[in-house]
Amino acid sequence: MPKRLILAACLVALAAPAFAAGNMEPDRVSRWEDLTYLIFGDDARIAPTESLVTLAAPARAEDAALVPVTIATAEGAGVTGLSLVVDENPGPLAARLRFGPAGDPRELGLRVRVDGYTNLHAVATLADGSMVANAVFVKGSGGCSAPIGLSDVEAMADMGEMRMKFAAGGPEGSGRATLMVRHPNFNGMQMNQVSRLYTPARYVTEVEVSRGGELVFAMESDISLATNPVIDFLYRTGDARPFTVSVADSSGARWSQEFPAPESAVTN
Amino acid sequence: MIPARDILPTTRRGALLGAACLCCLPAAGWASTGVEEVAPGVFIRRGPDAEADRENLGGIANIGFVIGRDAVLVTDPGGSRADGAWLRGEIRALTDRPIRHVVISHVHPDHAFGAGAFLADEPEFVGHAALTPALAARGDFYRERLAEILGAEAVGPVVMPTREVGADGTVIDLGDRRLRLHAHPAAHTTCDLSMLDAEAGLLFPADLLFVGRVPSLDGSLTGWLGELDALEALGARQAVPGHGPALVEPGPAIAPLRRYLATLAEEVRAAIAAGQPIGAAARTAAAGERGNWTLFDDYNGRNVTQAYKELEWE
Numbered sequence: 321m322p323k324r325l326i327l328a329a330c331l332v333a334l335a336a337p338a339f340a341a342g343n344m345e346p347d348r349v350s351r352w353e354d355l356t357y358l359i360f361g362d363d364a365r366i367a368p369t370e371s372l373v374t375l376a377a378p379a380r381a382e383d384a385a386l387v388p389v390t391i392a393t394a395e396g397a398g399v400t401g402l403s404l405v406v407d408e409n410p411g412p413l414a415a416r417l418r419f420g421p422a423g424d425p426r427e428l429g430l431r432v433r434v435d436g437y438t439n440l441h442a443v444a445t446l447a448d449g450s451m452v453a454n455a456v457f458v459k460g461s462g463g464c465s466a467p468i469g470l471s472d473v474e475a476m477a478d479m480g481e482m483r484m485k486f487a488a489g490g491p492e493g494s495g496r497a498t499l500m501v502r503h504p505n506f507n508g509m510q511m512n513q514v515s516r517l518y519t520p521a522r523y524v525t526e527v528e529v530s531r532g533g534e535l536v537f538a539m540e541s542d543i544s545l546a547t548n549p550v551i552d553f554l555y556r557t558g559d560a561r562p563f564t565v566s567v568a569d570s571s572g573a574r575w576s577q578e579f580p581a582p583e584s585a586v587t588n
Numbered sequence: 589m590i591p592a593r594d595i596l597p598t599t600r601r602g603a604l605l606g607a608a609c610l611c612c613l614p615a616a617g618w619a620s621t622g623v624e625e626v627a628p629g630v631f632i633r634r635g636p637d638a639e640a641d642r643e644n645l646g647g648i649a650n651i652g653f654v655i656g657r658d659a660v661l662v663t664d665p666g667g668s669r670a671d672g673a674w675l676r677g678e679i680r681a682l683t684d685r686p687i688r689h690v691v692i693s694h695v696h697p698d699h700a701f702g703a704g705a706f707l708a709d710e711p712e713f714v715g716h717a718a719l720t721p722a723l724a725a726r727g728d729f730y731r732e733r734l735a736e737i738l739g740a741e742a743v744g745p746v747v748m749p750t751r752e753v754g755a756d757g758t759v760i761d762l763g764d765r766r767l768r769l770h771a772h773p774a775a776h777t778t779c780d781l782s783m784l785d786a787e788a789g790l791l792f793p794a795d796l797l798f799v800g801r802v803p804s805l806d807g808s809l810t811g812w813l814g815e816l817d818a819l820e821a822l823g824a825r826q827a828v829p830g831h832g833p834a835l836v837e838p839g840p841a842i843a844p845l846r847r848y849l850a851t852l853a854e855e856v857r858a859a860i861a862a863g864q865p866i867g868a869a870a871r872t873a874a875a876g877e878r879g880n881w882t883l884f885d886d887y888n889g890r891n892v893t894q895a896y897k898e899l900e901w902e
């Protein structure tokens with residue numbers, strides 16, 4: 321275990337049993353306590369952290385149907401998994417990721433729906449199985465903002481279409497990529513315009529990205545992910561093999577696609 | 589989740605329930621500006637460039653009515669049942685002709701919730717064919733959020749349209765004037781309805797036209813730019829925007845909106861091409877437009893987010 325991590329773990333143990341950030345109103349604190357047991361099990365002990373995990377989200381959610389959240393974890397922290405929880409949503413666990421040898425947990429970007437004022441918690445699982453969390457408070461805005469986008473139904477048309485974009489400027493040893501998946505991620509609140517029936521919940525449940533059999537990340541997700549899921553992630557560079565993406569949804573549909581690595585374009 | 593049964597049906601029973609509640613409404617606070625007669629028989633209340641609050645009771649949009657020979661048409665009914673009740677009082681101070689048509693221009697709460705004040709009149713509630721699904725998805729959410737600000741009594745129920753306008757449009761005849769309704773493809777929202785009094789050369793574009801107040805994008809950016817051209821091509825002499833002055837000349841009023849939307853499209857496309865993430869783009873794109881609009885900081889970031897999620901799939 322890296323020295324830095326041991327130090328951090330000690331600090332965590334000494335800290336008061338409070339939450340490092342986010343909104344500390346008693347109702348919100350007890351909601352989070354309930355959620356930790358519901359999501360992570362009766363024995364879950366999740367220590368607060370302000371250094372190992374950081375979250376960024378707009379303080380005022382301009383679009384309740386699409387709140388961009390970025391999570392960063394400290395280098396050398398030994399993070400093996402990350403979960404994002406939208407405390408006050410009906411399906412609070414937005415995503416749970418496991419990172420593989422071709423992945424890098426230092427940066428992750430997701431887009432979620434928020435139903436109102438809520439804490440967002442990022443929970444990191446460390447190599448020894450312990451868990452640490454940080455939080456940020458997001459205010460859903462009023463006006464015309466709502467957790468359901470008016471054009472969500474249209475996303476049905478090209479369901480399963482994927483794109484992968486690569487960007488420069490990743491941290492040492494890693495490249496930046498963005499995976500886009502066309503999927504309405506119906507949460508059961510959208511009405512079909514023609515049939516006038518509520519569209520049953522249908523949402524992306526699994527996304528796996530790997531290259532040459534090595535896992536970058538595997539994600540489980542739920543209805544709190546925004547329509548047309550977009551995931552910003554890091555991957556280990558120095559490998560010219562293509563990326564393989566496979567996506568599954570709650571109706572049992574599966575899609576998979578291969579994307580050439582940016583390195584292959586350089587070397588060829 | 590929104591069970592369908594929780595949305596008040598506009599049946600006779602629903603209408604009677606609505607009537608029973610009118611007596612206990614709070615007095616509308618936003619009566620101060622009154623309505624102004626912008627054309628013969630056409631009365632408009634100019635909404636303030638503000639967000640809904642306890643003072644204005646959600647009455648922030650331009651709303652009003654047309655008094656015809658045979659009947660009264662209301663559009664829009666207002667931002668809450670209390671706002672609609674105030675508007676109904678203004679109508680009754682001028683005429684006792686029946687209120688037969690309540691046109692709900694789109695799903696947004698500042699335009700739609702006034703409908704609850706007109707249930708007892710048993711009018712037809714007219715909306716875009718896509719208004720029902722939009723209200724089904726968002727109506728309860730809006731009602732709950734608005735109730736936190738105004739109180740549930742003042743907000744009233746979600747009222748569904750009873751007459752839907754499809755792509756072919758429709759005509760409403762008030763006896764001495766015919767109003768042509770047009771259901772637009774996705775633009776400001778996915779359920780925008782505009783109205784034209786061709787004889788008077790008067791256009792009611794509702795929120796397809798914002799003047800002075802920063803527009804909010806909730807449908808399709810490319811669609812809205814296209815619909816602006818279509819509206820201008822109608823050649824109306826005057827228009828009643830959804831927000832801004834009660835009456836404007838269409839050409840000069842549309843131009844700044846078109847410029848803002850085109851700037852938004854251009855700068856968001858540039859952000860996507862440069863690999864700038866959506867959250868960062870929300871803070872920078874179209875920022876040069878700040879000085880041209882009221883409430884800019886409250887809506888521009890959201891507009892960028894909407895534009896980004898539409899344009900990133902181009």
Ligand SMILES: [Zn+2]
Nearest residue numbers: 694696776795
């Ligand atoms: Zn609107």
